[in-house]
Amino acid sequence: MPLSKAEIQRLRSLRDKKHREELGLFVVEGEKVVAEILAAGSAQKFFFAELYATRLWMKENPKAADYLGATEVTVEEMVRISHFPTPSSVLAVGTITRLPLAPGALDLGLTLALDGVQDAGNVGTLLRIADWFGLDRVVLSPDCADLFHQKVIHASMGSFARVPAHTADLAAVLAQAKVPVLGCELEGDDVHGLAALRDAVIVVGSEGSGLSAAVKKCVTRSVTIPRFGGAESLNAAVAAAIVCDNLRRLTGR
Amino acid sequence: MPLSKAEIQRLRSLRDKKHREELGLFVVEGEKVVAEILAAGSAQKFFFAELYATRLWMKENPKAADYLGATEVTVEEMVRISHFPTPSSVLAVGTITRLPLAPGALDLGLTLALDGVQDAGNVGTLLRIADWFGLDRVVLSPDCADLFHQKVIHASMGSFARVPAHTADLAAVLAQAKVPVLGCELEGDDVHGLAALRDAVIVVGSEGSGLSAAVKKCVTRSVTIPRFGGAESLNAAVAAAIVCDNLRRLTGR
Numbered sequence A, B: 001m002p003l004s005k006a007e008i009q010r011l012r013s014l015r016d017k018k019h020r021e022e023l024g025l026f027v028v029e030g031e032k033v034v035a036e037i038l039a040a041g042s043a044q045k046f047f048f049a050e051l052y053a054t055r056l057w058m059k060e061n062p063k064a065a066d067y068l069g070a071t072e073v074t075v076e077e078m079v080r081i082s083h084f085p086t087p088s089s090v091l092a093v094g095t096i097t098r099l100p101l102a103p104g105a106l107d108l109g110l111t112l113a114l115d116g117v118q119d120a121g122n123v124g125t126l127l128r129i130a131d132w133f134g135l136d137r138v139v140l141s142p143d144c145a146d147l148f149h150q151k152v153i154h155a156s157m158g159s160f161a162r163v164p165a166h167t168a169d170l171a172a173v174l175a176q177a178k179v180p181v182l183g184c185e186l187e188g189d190d191v192h193g194l195a196a197l198r199d200a201v202i203v204v205g206s207e208g209s210g211l212s213a214a215v216k217k218c219v220t221r222s223v224t225i226p227r228f229g230g231a232e233s234l235n236a237a238v239a240a241a242i243v244c245d246n247l248r249r250l251t252g253r
Helices: A005-013 A017-023 A031-043 A055-060 A062-067 A075-081 A120-132 A150-155 A170-176 A236-251 B005-013 B017-023 B031-043 B055-060 B062-067 B075-081 B120-132 B150-156 B170-176 B236-251
Strands: A025-029 A048-053 A090-095 A110-114 A137-140 A165-167 A181-190 A200-204 A221-224 B025-029 B048-053 B090-095 B110-114 B137-140 B165-167 B181-190 B200-204 B221-224
Touching: A005 A017, A005 A075, A017 A025, A025 A031, A025 A150, A031 A048, A031 A090, A031 A150, A048 A055, A048 A062, A048 A075, A055 A062, A110 A120, A110 A236, A120 A137, A120 A150, A120 A236, A137 A170, A170 A200, A181 A236, A200 A236, A236 B236, B005 B017, B005 B075, B017 B025, B025 B031, B025 B150, B031 B048, B031 B090, B031 B150, B048 B055, B048 B062, B048 B075, B055 B062, B110 B120, B110 B236, B120 B137, B120 B150, B120 B236, B137 B170, B170 B200, B181 B236, B200 B236
Parallel strands: A110 A137, A110 A200, A137 A165, A181 A200, A181 A221, B110 B137, B110 B200, B137 B165, B181 B200, B181 B221
Antiparallel strands: A025 A090, A048 A090, B025 B090, B048 B090
16 A cells, blocks of 8 residues: 555655654664664664665565564655655654653763764764773763754664763753762873763863853862874864773773 | 866866866865964965955955965955855965875884775874874775865864875885874774884774774784773774874973
């Protein structure tokens, strides 16, 4: 049965954050990323609510197709519902789940906090880094790229489905934190001199302007990565990864 | 005097690698990146041969405009010559300079080698990382993104004009190297256990497929970044940065 016009319209509308929020749904497209999220599904934080796929995809992924009650669509229909000029063979729809941040949550384990990181690719890469280093959670300020933006999900390479990520008023939650709040900054203590920390928050700012004034006030220690050459700065994701690696070198698991 | 049709055609053609190579020229657009490259100009590796700018840019950058004999263009002309849908106020043309790699060059200092890194943004970020850590050079295999692609230059944030970068048959030059060749891989020795190395090559592979078979044969030591969570891999630029940071922690300047 072909998709109705209203159905196509609804799926296409999920490109916009406004419509995603209204409907409480988000879209993921692409064989690789859908497979990654299905594979990460043991945590079952992000169920796919709907799945649209070509006959070929259905044939190659019988379990997923069956489990999700997938809708078979033609390549022409896929072109119409896809958010990309060149559609893939599968489009999944998930339910937006906003994880609440419990009071005191930052006081246990390692948290990566993103302050105004607006580039969706960077946010996705940061989720992947938090996942690699086994951080306990990621907290995003409300002016970061939307967690349910396809580019974020793609760049996270499946980590989106594994790392608990929360959106919160960053300065407010950091002000309550009892653990060290390490700010990645251009001026600060050498990251190689850090002591072992099992509970801490690592905060990175936006590419252009660094940490916001309100968040800066909550930083208990500025850390910096020693520079040996001419570049003015490091990408936020690269800086965060280096700080995580230094912490893990000291504390291990 | 308005730009001729042929002139506009020539500038537009520099989008394609084929035409860049034919004419030996490349294009850089954008106030920020042009300013960064002008500021990095003390090294004078990449002279701008031509510069096109709006009256406003000329007024705000009198020295550069004068020095380069800049051509004032209207906003309409800028729209026509720009490689982007939304043009900026300045477009510079540089001369492609291919730096030869002297025999034995890899045996002194630290080299970052890129094996088939096809994403232009990643190549630019890797140049920026090599610059930050004061590496002596970057060597790219011929199947990497073109060094003179605008996206590479943009992502490098000016490091393009500071770090000596060479394109070479990577396996051939690595086979001649007398220094340790460290391969960033998923299986290898813990990067935290590296000994201090003042002369070495760090090799990173492509996002999708890692190091090529020919390059792998030249690796004298595989190094890996300890993983604590669920992500399958780290981005090539992130991995390279962490290895550089660990080497610099041990050797300093």
